[in-house]
């Protein structure tokens with residue numbers, strides 16, 4: 389029987405960060421992967437998505453300067469942009485595996501199954517370890533309606549060879565808004581179908597309403613309160629059928645959430661407990677079996693399921709397994725961004741939480757559209773709602789703008805470092821930039 393100090397299941401951002409950290413600390417480590425090495429983020433998530441967004445950003449910048457140097461904004465050429473994206477993704481899996489091999493981390497291709505609390509079987513081999521880390525991530529959840537086999541996922545979208553003339557995206561989360569923004573910039577007619585009136589429900593309602601208005605002005609068509617009943621194929625097209633809508637489209641995508649990858653692991657054999665949201669862990673990220681940890685998207689947790697969160701948890705478990713800490717995991721404020729056109733970002737205390745506790749928090753909403761940073765590029769929208777505690781310290785922020793991904797990181801830094809107006813005035817920032825705006829915001 390093979391024996392390792394630690395066996396990691398899943399080679400995404402969580403599993404890889406844990407593997408390298410443990411190896412650097414002198415542990416004998418094996419990583420098992422059953423699909424693409426590197427995981428969702430670089431193969432079929434964040435990175436390819438953001439490469440495709442580059443085309444959207446370039447088109448937006450030109451479109452905003454209509455009549456101010458430019459007459460027309462070119463549509464994104466999907467085939468060329470897709471070919472550019474491929475240059476980022478094609479080598480990811482092999483490079484990720486090779487990186488592990490070079491670091492002398494054992495790589496195993498296969499789907500493991502727990503056969504005891506401290507043993508797994510993969511391929512025909514039985515492997516034991518002092519500790520296991522489950523980092524198997526999530527995959528798209530398909531709607532359970534007749535004709536669901538006709539639905540495509542975000543992975544299919546990110547690899548489309550041709551962008552058709554008309555698409556429908558069911559859902560109203562990060563993925564629906566991001567894919568809709570990308571397809572729209574190619575000139576495709578885009579429909580977003582949501583089952584109630586409140587997409588992006590974790591974000592500030594007013595900013596979400598402004599976000600939708602911006603996207604509608606770009607031509608994206610939103611259908612709210614539509615419960616999809618069936619997907620029907622008609623020749624080469626598909627029709628989404630609901631009680632109140634019949635919508636034909638060339639392709640229909642489901643972006644209605646993601647489910648944890650738990651199949652085949654036989655968690656019960658290792659006494660690991662899970663539910664529909666993922667694997668249950670304690671504050672040390674241990675499952676019900678103290679020698680089996682879970683990290684990243686596969687964990688049932690209230691924190692957003694994002695790449696930097698997966699990395700943070702991996703580094704924490706490395707500390708646990710190398711005896712550097714026994715303290716409970718303590719997450720810093722976590723920024724999240726919907727990479728649409730514009731972008732919607734948030735960090736820390738939400739506006740909903742703040743509005744529910746007026747004795748604790750103050751809200752300050754600012755329209756930044758006329759600020760030099762945004763006026764210079766003639767941006768159509770730039771808004772920020774900041775949340776301060778009673779000591780006037782920034783504790784939360786929501787931003788809707790074309791630069792929200794940059795600004796939210798500065799605001800995250802200000803929150804974590806407790807930077808107030810006076811301390812920001814002690815810094816000299818390059819002008820004119822989003823950073824030099826900070827003392828005027830906070």
Ligand SMILES: Cc1cc2nc3c(=O)[nH]c(=O)nc-3n(C[C@H](O)[C@H](O)[C@H](O)COP(=O)(O)OP(=O)(O)OC[C@H]3O[C@@H](n4cnc5c(N)ncnc54)[C@H](O)[C@@H]3O)c2cc1C
Pocket residue numbers: 397398399400401402403420421422423424425426427428429432433434435437498499500523524525526542543563649650651652653683684685686693694695696698727
């Ligand atoms: C379209 C899209 C866009 C995204 N954009 C962003 C973004 O902009 N920013 C951001 O922070 N996050 C983004 N995310 C989320 C981000 O991709 C995840 O949070 C991140 O990949 C989680 O890392 P992980 O290692 O936990 O899981 P994953 O990256 O999913 O890796 C899990 C790995 O485990 C493997 N695996 C699964 N089951 C088994 C098994 N039984 N045996 C062996 N191996 C197994 C999988 O094949 C996979 O390689 C996006 C996600 C999607 C889908």
Ligand SMILES: NC(=O)c1ccc[n+]([C@@H]2O[C@H](COP(=O)([O-])OP(=O)(O)OC[C@H]3O[C@@H](n4cnc5c(N)ncnc54)[C@H](O)[C@@H]3O)[C@@H](O)[C@H]2O)c1
Pocket residue numbers: 531558559560561562563564566581582583584586587588589614615616643644645646692693694724725726727
């Ligand atoms: N920029 C980023 O950081 C980023 C980008 C993409 C994905 N992600 C990660 O991937 C996860 C999954 O993204 P997602 O957008 O698929 O899921 P999500 O959970 O963010 O949103 C799903 C949306 O679909 C809606 N929905 C559910 N059932 C529906 C139905 N029958 N009809 C219409 N709408 C329905 C939900 O109400 C919700 O608005 C995110 O939560 C995040 O963890 C992050």
